[in-house]
Amino acid sequence: MSDDPILQPYRLKHLTLRNRIMITSHEPAYPEDGMPKDRYRAYHVERAKAGVALTMTAGSAAVSRDSPPVFNNILAWKDEVVGWMRKLTDECHDHGTAVMIQLTHLGRRTRWDKADWLPVVSPSHEREAAHRSFPKKMEDWDIQRIITDYVDAAERMKAAGLDGLELQAYGHLMDQFWSPLTNDLEGEYGGSLDNRLRFTFDVLRGIRERCGPDFLVGLRYTGDECLPGGFGADDGITISQKLKDSGLVDFLxxxxxxxxxxxxxxxxxxxxxxxxxxxxxxxxxxxKATEFPTFHAAKIPDVATARHAIAAGLVDMVGMTRAHMADPHLVRKIVEGREDDIRPCVGANYCLDRIYQGGLAFCLHNAATGREETMPHDIPAASETRRVTIVGAGPGGLEAARVAAERGHAVTVFEAADQPGGQIRLTARQERRREMISIVAWRIAMCQKRGVTFRFNAFADVDDVLATRPDAVIIATGGLPHTEVLAAGNDLVCSAWDILSGDVKPGADTLIFDDAGDHAGLQAADIIAATGARVEVVTPDRSFAPEVMAMNLVPYMRSLQARDVTFTVTWRLLSVAREGNRLRATLGSDYGGMTRDRLVDQVVVNHGTRPLDDLYFDLKPLSRNLGRLDHDALLAGLPQRIDDNPEGRFQLFRIGDAVAARNTHAAIYDALRLVKDI
Structure with missing residues (x-):
């Protein structure tokens, strides 16, 4: 038996959880037709196999038709969900992991123009800013209908063999009843706190009556809205105590x-x-106030913090949800004494931000997450050892090196800089994004454990590559900023990279032309504005920084709005000309022939990168495949067999920004799905 606090079992009523680590409810947007099919099941089973005590599915499963799934939620109101949830639950149970689900009605946190075009409902007409729908104020028959929907959905989950469920009460319908800001009903469901809680307790009583005392039921809820006029921490403690005293719930x-x-x-x-x-x-x-089983998750990315949470008695179960997206084998590595091998969550939030833009949840630097059916988390050994040479030690090159080394190949990496990391190293120079360097540090550590040879300060040429006698060469040289975008004055601008690297000092009055919409433009604005400079960010898009996405945008805006920064959308930088000791920047519009001028002392262009691909084209005629990639084989998970040039000495591939400007995840995914079959 381990004496590690987080590896101690925990008894929740009749259920014994094998340790104190759980995956809290979240919706990775993997359902198909509203059902948790094979992709969804494989995602949870991978984490069950590695030892997590409890996996909580859905975030959240919709109980009613008028709670349309804006996050591609599971549709718990359909009877067919039972079979799919049964398959997932049985397989997780086979690996010793308990399974629960989160049920909800989204209330106003959805859109009326989704699914069946039914009106959004809430206990008031107050609109939610994020989803913009003006709700119908609920009538008595709406309330009774939805209570029944909750109970029916809970019965389906019990029929599917789940260990229990939790009801969602933060931002959704249930706590829209709780909050004075979103409940102006009259009568028994509005007014006093007890009345505002009545809907919740009606649902809980219905579930208990239908599902019995042994089906575990809890709430995931906000204990403090942190909003003027909303309910505060003292109210939250009162609500928590009422939940406990009701005898209807088993955990908070x-x-x-x-x-x-x-x-x-x-x-x-x-x-x-x-x-x-x-x-x-x-x-x-x-x-402490309730002396009741308490779970919690919110940016607990590392084992040390989780261990403290349990050891200090702050919670009974600690949620490490995004950490399990980064490394599904986290618990197994703790058990095996291999904490240093855990792939760290870097808080990039690529996972959640993608969901809120209608995409599937993917981890920024674990390309196998969400692709468990086709991508391995444990890299299989190759049948024969080969010599693999990689040029470039950015995230794509390092992933290629890691995967090739885990395959058992002899790997050599050339890097022109004196340190690995590529664009990640630039990004991580900013204190707020320094966690990104862990993407590099983890891969370097894994490569060093497997004997990868690194050659830094080595701007590799053809002879350098050939001297390694490679069987396969992977070009991961990335790209360089592209600023040649103006009709005139290209020589008068600098790139966002110049600002990030410190090669160019910030001006006092700067215009940033951001036509890429990614982090680099906002980071440059942040660095320049921090000096006290005036900054204007100009973009031809309808909105600024669309590639940064919602949650990552928040810290930028808190910083930039506190300074002298303005954003101008739907205008394009046409030209720059010198005027005395200043620069005249001329803006134009894609919507017509309008122009505007700005007099500034610095112009920064963020327009992505162009591939640094000279070495690739120099090597291409010497390769067996002439650089050609068999897309069908790649997507089928088969080795590359192209032999266009029988005299060629090696296979040649390129990945990441050496192909085209994309992002970190794309470079890492390129590397994983190619090299796992070399």
Missing amino acids: NVVRGHIDTDAGLTDVIPVQGMRNAPHLEFAGRIR
Whole structure:
């Protein structure tokens, strides 16, 4: 038996959980037709195999037709969900992991023009800023109908063999009843706190009557809205005590804050650069006040923090949800004494931000997450050892090196700089994004354990590559900033990279032309504005920084709006000309022939990168495949067999930005799915 606090079993009523680590409810947007099919099941089973005690599915499963799935939620109101949830549950149970689900009605946190085009409902007409729908104020028959829907959905989950469920009460319908800000009903469901809680207790009583005392039921709820006019921490403790005293719930899963705006959501689920575990002490306060089983998750990315949460008695079960997206084998590595091998969550929030833009949840630097059916988390050994040479030690090159080394190949990496990291190293220079360097540090550590040879300060040429006698060469040289975008004055601008690297000092009055919409443009604005400079960010897009996405945008805006920064959308930089000791920047519009001028002392262009691909084209005629990639084989998970040039000495591939400007995840995915079959 281990004496590690987080490896101790925990008994929740009749259920014994094998350790104190859980995956809290979240919706990775993997359902198909509203059902948790094979992709969804494989995702949870991978984590069950590695030892997590409890996996909580859905975030959240919709109980009613008028709760349309804006996050591609599971549709718990359909009878066919039972079979799919049964398959998932049985397989997780086979590996010793308990399974629960989160049920909800989204209330106003959805859109009326989705699914069946039914009106959004809520206990008031107040609109949620994030989803913009003006709700119908609920009538008595709406309330009774939805209570029945909750109970029916719970019965389906019991029929599917789940160990229990939790009801969602932060930002959704249930706590829209709780909050004075979103409940102006008259009568028994509005007014006093007890009346505002009545809907919740009606649902809980219905579930207990239908599902019995042994089906575990809890709430994941906000204990403090952190909003003027809303309910505060003292109210939250009162609500927590009432939940316990009701005898209707078996656990409390506590969060803090509100999610009706991007900024509020980001405070509830913090991203990189924000404090770790910001609500842990508050959860501990709830546990102390109620002396009741308490769960919690909110940016607990590392084992040390999780261990503290349990050892200090702050919570009974600690949620490490995004950490399990980064490394599904986290628990197994703790058990095996291999904590140093855990792939760290860097808080980039690529996972959640993609969901809120209608995409599938993917981890920024684990390309196998969400692709468990086709991508391995444990790299299989190759049948024969080969010599693999990689040029470039950015995230794509390092992933290629790691995967090739785990395959058992002899790997050599050339890097022109004196350190690995590529664009990641530039990104991580900013304090708020320094966690990104862990993407590099983890891969370097894994490569060093497997004997990868690194040659830094080595601007490799053809002879250098050939001297390694490679069987396969992977060009991961990335790209360089592209600033040649103007009709005139290209020589008068600098790139966002120039600002990030410190090669160019910030001006006092700067115009940033951001036609890429990614982090580099906003980071440059942040660095320049921090000096006290005036900054204007200009973009031809309808909105600025679309590639940064909602939750990552929040810390930038908190910084930039506190300084002298303005954003101008739908205008394009046409030209720059010198005027005395200043620069005249001429803007034009894609919508017509209008122009505007700006007099500034610095112009920064963020227009992505162009591939640094000279070496690739020099090597191409010497390769067996002439650089050609068999897409069908790649997508089928088969080795590359192209032999266009029988005289060629090696296979040649390129990945990441050496192909085209994309992002970190794309480079890492390129590397994984190619090299796993070399």
